Amino acid sequence: MTRRFRQLLPLLTSFFLLACSNTSEVDKKLTNPSLPDNWQESKQALSVEHNWLSQLDNLQVQQLVTKALAANHQFAMQAYALKIAEQQLIVSGSQLWPELDLSFRSGRSKDNQSDSYANSNSVNLNLSYELDIWGKLSAADQISNYNYLAQKATFEQYKQQLVVNVVTTWFKVIEADKLLSLYRSRVENSQQNLAIIEGRYRSGLTAALDVYLTRNDLNNELTRVSEQATEKTKLIRKLERLIGEYPKGELLVNANLPLLTNDIPIGLPSELISRKPELKASWYKLLSQDAALAYAHKQRFPSIILSGSVGDATTDIGDLLSGSSLAWSLLGSISAPIFNAGRLQANEEKSRIELRQGEQLYLDTLYEAFSDVENAITTEKNLKHSYYTMLAAQENAKIAATLSFEQYQSGLVSYTTVLDAQKRSFEAQTTLIKIKNRLIANRINLHLSLGGDFSAQSLENKVE
Template sequence: MRLRLNRLSLLLTTALLAACNSTSEIDEKIRHYNIPAKWQNSAEQLTVEQFNVEHGWLNQIPNQQIKQLVDLALNNNFELKQQAFAVEVQQQELIVAGSALWPSLDLSLRAGRDKNSQENSTSRYNNNASLGLDLSYELDLWGKLSAADQQANLTLVAQQTSFEQAKQQLVADVVMAWFSVIEAKQLVKLYQQRTDNTQQNLDIIQLGYQRGLNSALDVYLTRNEVANEQSRTSAQKNALVVAIRELELLIGQYPQGLLEVDAKLPLLDSAIPQGLPSELVSRKPELVASWYQLLAQDAALAYAHKQRFPSLTLTASVGQNSEQLSDLLSASSLGWSLMGSLAMPLFNAGRLEANEEKARLQLKQQEQIYLDSLHNAFADVENRISEEQSLTERYQMMLTAQQNAMAAETLSFENYLAGLVDYTTVLDAQSRSFDAQSTLIEIKNQLIANRIKLHLALGGDFSAATQPSLAE
């Protein structure tokens, strides 16, 4: 008997030491793994202003409508509401996990009637009733319950930061959709102007044909060009309605395609502070959420590890039994009990060990998810910086191309009327002019969208102190 007690004592001591060991397998270096000193596409020497990422970028847009649309989206967007409910669900999960650290108190009331048969073939009926108050409390010897509570806390923080990232993304989507509507309206205006000009050309050419100055081929070519421009205008008008519907969906309204937007595309020519790559880890909500998810999984591993060790539970009961319900409150039948129980898993066919190994593998998986998110965040910033440089260069080139193309269009038609060139030359010049003008509008919107995405990639918050406005 003494040998058995010694073995049991040794087993419990070993379990205690093992459970008290830290199960954390996270290397803190992972959070700043392979972070460069500066962005590859940034200037060689950063100024003091470039170290601080710009917040409040929404205030740079001097338009009241976009601010109203952002407010509507933050209050009405369906996907953002889903994220908000997910946060509230996790808050309840935290309460559930934290409740295990506290005693549980239960009140029970039972009443029954049974029948006993006697030897003389008579039956005896018994009434019984009981009233009890039961208290149960598990001592958190190894920190198992604390690990579960910590996991719930970290998961809640991750969910809250994911919600913040969703807000940032929603605002960016609304602003980009708003500018897409402006772009579509400007293209409709350009297409309609192009159609009107082509129709005027057709009237001039038909008049010349009637006077014998132009050929029938020129008339047919011009009529074909008018039909093409009318088709493009119709398609662009539909594209405008689609763009408005996308914006209406983002702000939680029925997609009627009737929202009125009256603004211009601003030209962005100011530099944006980029900050340092090392600051992105703690500034961007998406990366913060991924890091807390990793910490939560580490706590889950600790919980799975400590599940393999004994549980000590204290229970206390106060109650009484009586044959009559009316006598349950009598002090004469009051009884109580106090006891402790120690339970340790001995054999479960490897279930607990497998759960711990599964949690460890999930932790390793979450590490790779974090590293993937980290490097994707770096790539996103690098791509946006280089894209802005490319778009700025393209805009300047297309601005020159537009001026030349419009001059060539006017000159070619004048030369055609003078009989110096054929009409195919006019069509070619008109096509080049149209392409240059529409491309310039598209590049301006691409510059704006890329700038917004760069703010988002850098972790810049849309709501902060008022910033200088963009030039219209």
């Protein structure tokens, strides 16, 4: 050991201890956050069920999901983003290994004074390796690792969201079709009423006002049918976009809105953290920011690089690597930042602030996820109650509409009473269809909020 190296050893040792002392700065409370023992709106703690898509028991919707996973453009973009993150992982990992380069040069020059020519040929094999004594390169590799894991979890979350979008849009098409059928029946009913009223008017049994009111009611219903047909067409186009088949315009949906009233297992709040992809992605992003802080800190310490080369140079290209003139060199260099106007210190402090910001973002994502589950549970209970009360209201409104028209024909009530009763019946039927679909949509979103998987292995989309 040379005298100069012995003089530098204490300094290098102090640098090493200082650099390695930079451990994780993520708030320890985040690794074990304070969570409730159970959900506020439920006391059951059965494990969350996966494969919820099969519970719908409909072949068409499962086929649409399969098509979306294979042809949706946004989903394909997410798949490519995951592949990019995977390649970046390889790039960052390569920095931990030596770099070996081979170079070859060949040239010919002329000396004007002697009017002679000279050939030059050389080949060199160069080796370069940075010693990762501070863990700087390892920190950079950790950043890529966590970014890859975050992207992978984001990809899974997007996949689940895509399936939810396909299924909920499919049910919206069914809802639009049911409402369109209801509106068309209303048109038929208004046309029948108009024929009766006009007949009574010609017989002198009713006033002209009733005729105009009936015609106005018929025109309103015709307008509603036209608007609903447009809405259904738009929803079909949206569904075709999701499954990658736009603009065929050939998608036919023929199904009923199921009544989903059975309870679903929702598990424990503590299980949500490890199950929901969105939360896992947020956590990995936070760990990536923590690794970025470590990297910024270690940038302030010296870099130690070893380099070596083996080469040969001759005038005759045929004599290269003959062994007679091979040359080699082995060098070591240390470079340390001395003055950079506070740039490295500012970068470290910037990374520390970004980490604190990331902690708040993770907490916000975490508690938003819990809130989504709680809200979905509460909404489902209220929708179930609303459905049964509206079901009774619909039956009462239908009876009232029939009685009011009979009483009108007997001269007991005015025609405005008939219109009001028919409007109440129509609104009750419309609301009942919408509540049933809201129950379905809320149930599907509850599965998404819980992080439950949507299907069996056969529908999984693999990233090739």
